[in-house]
Amino acid sequence: MRVGVGSTNPVKCAATESALTDFPGTVVESVAVESGVSEQPVGERETVAGAENRARNVLDAGDYDLGVGLEGGVADVEGTDGLFLIMWAAATDGERVGHGAGPRLRLPESIAGRVRDGEELGPVMDDVLDMENVAKKQGAAGALTGHVIDREGALKQALAGALGPFVTELYD
Secondary structure: OEEEEOOOOHHHHHHHHHHOOOOOOOEEEEOOOOOOOOOOOEOHHHHHHHHHHHHHHHHHHOOOOEEEEEEEEEEEOOOOOOEEEEEEEEEEOOOOEEEEEOOOEEOOHHHHHHHHOOOOHHHHHHHHHOOOOHHHOOHHHHHHOOOOOOHHHHHHHHHHHHOHHHHOHHHO
16 A cells, blocks of 8 residues: 655654554655645644645645645643644545544643744744754654653554544444
């Protein structure tokens, strides 16, 4: 099976490869596509749309059996206080679309305030951690959990949920 992941970010590609390790013969390729949403998606709706757009745009970009889109965003979560890091995945074969979500991680107020003021989470995390390209490494997920999980693991979890309709007959 040939799978295109709608990103050139090595963490998103590694998460996709990791989620598909139990499927021999699967080849995962990185495909630069547009998400069609803002650089910093805000809310569940925009983050899901970004993942779906990436997955569909992958299929339009090449001859793939499955398109995968992974999108991180921030959102207020009903019933809680604070702003949360959220992750959504979408997978499509052109007919069906599967969705899955990763963990929700509350942002410290010092970071949430900057994001609410219009800054993108990735550069804020780079600044706070005094690192470059945190999003291509541990991600905010790694920093926020003391490395209990990292961005790759969180995205793998989201994608595992999105793959449900393609790996089990329970959705038919």
